[in-house]
Amino acid sequence: MLLDELKNIVGPKAWTNDEAALEPHLTEWRGAVRGRTPIMVSPANTDEVAAVVKACAAARVGIVPQGGNTGMCAGAVPDDSGTQVILSLSRLNRIRAINVQDFSLVAEAGCILASIQEAARSAGRYFPLSLGGEGSCQIGGNLATNAGGINVIRYGTARDLALGLEVVLADGAVWNGIRTVRKDTAGYDLKQLFIGSEGTLGIITAAAVKLFPNPGATTTALIALNSADDAVTLLSELRVALADRIEAFELIGSRAFELVRRHIPNTRLPFESPYDWFILVEAAVDPDQEELQNLLLQAARLGTIEDAAIAKSVQEAGQFWRMRHSISAAEKLEGASLKHDISVPTDRINAFLSSGKHRIEERIPDASLVVFGHVGDGNLHYNLHVPTGFQELATQIVYELVAELGGSISAEHGVGVLKKTALLTYKSEQDLNLMRSLKMTLDPLKILNPGKVI
Ligand code: FAD
Numbered sequence: 001m002l003l004d005e006l007k008n009i010v011g012p013k014a015w016t017n018d019e020a021a022l023e024p025h026l027t028e029w030r031g032a033v034r035g036r037t038p039i040m041v042s043p044a045n046t047d048e049v050a051a052v053v054k055a056c057a058a059a060r061v062g063i064v065p066q067g068g069n070t071g072m073c074a075g076a077v078p079d080d081s082g083t084q085v086i087l088s089l090s091r092l093n094r095i096r097a098i099n100v101q102d103f104s105l106v107a108e109a110g111c112i113l114a115s116i117q118e119a120a121r122s123a124g125r126y127f128p129l130s131l132g133g134e135g136s137c138q139i140g141g142n143l144a145t146n147a148g149g150i151n152v153i154r155y156g157t158a159r160d161l162a163l164g165l166e167v168v169l170a171d172g173a174v175w176n177g178i179r180t181v182r183k184d185t186a187g188y189d190l191k192q193l194f195i196g197s198e199g200t201l202g203i204i205t206a207a208a209v210k211l212f213p214n215p216g217a218t219t220t221a222l223i224a225l226n227s228a229d230d231a232v233t234l235l236s237e238l239r240v241a242l243a244d245r246i247e248a249f250e251l252i253g254s255r256a257f258e259l260v261r262r263h264i265p266n267t268r269l270p271f272e273s274p275y276d277w278f279i280l281v282e283a284a285v286d287p288d289q290e291e292l293q294n295l296l297l298q299a300a301r302l303g304t305i306e307d308a309a310i311a312k313s314v315q316e317a318g319q320f321w322r323m324r325h326s327i328s329a330a331e332k333l334e335g336a337s338l339k340h341d342i343s344v345p346t347d348r349i350n351a352f353l354s355s356g357k358h359r360i361e362e363r364i365p366d367a368s369l370v371v372f373g374h375v376g377d378g379n380l381h382y383n384l385h386v387p388t389g390f391q392e393l394a395t396q397i398v399y400e401l402v403a404e405l406g407g408s409i410s411a412e413h414g415v416g417v418l419k420k421t422a423l424l425t426y427k428s429e430q431d432l433n434l435m436r437s438l439k440m441t442l443d444p445l446k447i448l449n450p451g452k453v454i
């Protein structure tokens with residue numbers, strides 16, 4: 001009997017079928033999708049993960065790998081058949097190695113992102129992956145979704161930070177691809193297949209990642225503007241002037257901050273006048289040298305920006321970032337919204353924003369837009385509150401525009417179940433067929449996260 005076998009593999013304290021204990025694992029963080037499971041198992045190490053997979057493969061039972069369950073596309077939640085086993089990675093939480101000379105770190109998949117950042121910091125190094133969910137998401141989940149976040153503009157996505165992986169394959173075999181070598185052209189780069197595959201091709205049990213020197217003193221500024229086009233102009237000017245020492249460059253629409261001020265205590269903007277757009281920029285330059293300040297003064301003189309507040313202390317910079325990172329929570333408190341995590345080439349951001357607004361206003365009454373995101377990467381969170389009955393049309397308008405502008409319907413949150421239909425519509429048949437044949441090769445019994453992505 002599979003369930004008994006799974007219980008034996010992980011031992012008495014590492015499985016549950018208790019309703020209350022399972023509750024947070026059955027639904028994604030906004031509560032939009034809910035599933036059922038006969039059991040959640042929490043193996044302690046790679047061998048136990050492998051044994052769980054082998055047993056599920058023999059019984060042809062689906063496995064849903066779950067990290068911190070902070071994902072935005074319901075990829076970590078089982079379906080409602082009540083048959084899929086949840087495999088929690090949370091007990092695989094050891095940092096296996098930090099090598100300061102090699103600028104690398106090896107961590108098990110269940111390590112919380114913030115704990116990896118902290119481990120790197122304690123060793124005098126820097127791990128740049130950073131996002132709002134970093135206190136609960138796990139490195140395995142970050143790699144499985146190819147997470148982005150706020151520092152992509154300088155350091156790339158999770159994919160760019162990975163050096164090697166250890167993965168349990170669909171038959172329970174362990175692929176040991178943990179290496180920290182930077183250059184390797186000996187055959188296919190297999191780890192990249194698993195990164196961004198959302199648990200559908202293998203279960204990541206450990207990863208080797210890149211570390212960096214600490215960026216040192218940073219200057220943080222909140223900037224007010226009246227046009228998103230100016231944001232793109234400002235970005236390219238700062239990139240050149242600062243030789244790419246821009247750690248983060250986030251665009252925030254006025255409605256996003258309005259929701260934050262409404263729902264999150266102790267938040268306020270440092271500006272008297274109302275503005276349409278804001279940029280939160282962090283640059284690896286010493287605030288005492290006033291390098292960023294001078295560039296912003298020049299931008300104000302040229303009319304690219306309206307106003308700017310430079311953080312006078314680490315605390316003030318923290319307050320600006322707290323407002324930015326509270327947008328999702330504030331939106332959730334405001335009520336259901338349609339999330340679109342899109343990207344377009346950065347020079348088409350303004351075309352996207354102006355045509356998007358125009359097309360939505362023309363066809364959907366009373367729509368309200370909450371726009372923010374990682375504009376330096378051409379990635380916007382284009383979230384819509386629309387009257388009942390208009391959801392499908394709204395999403396169609398957004399994705400058609402994205403397609404026209406050569407963008408992606410999923411920039412950093414993945415596909416899960418929520419973007420599956422969109423993927424089928426907007427990916428080419430050739431792309432989809434290649435994806436299907438990879439899935440068939442690596443998971444012929446279709447037991448790894450069934451029903452997700454493809
Ligand atoms: P889960 O949600 O547990 O899983 C996500 C997917 O990966 C699922 O399909 C799951 O089956 C699979 N998976 C998980 N672990 C493994 C594993 N070890 N092996 C194989 N498959 C696995 N995302 C961004 O990219 N950028 C942001 O700026 C950002 N900000 C966020 C802010 C907030 C407030 C929240 C709640 C979320 C945010 N996210 C962001 C989304 C989310 O945090 C990321 O997608 C994160 O990478 C998911 O990690 P997780 O451990 O929670 O994964």
Ligand code: 2HG
Binds near residue numbers: 381
């Ligand atoms: C962010 O950038 C996250 O804050 C969440 O990717 C986006 O809630 C969202 O739509």
Ligand code: ZN
Binds near residue numbers: 149373374381412
């Ligand atoms: Zn984001």
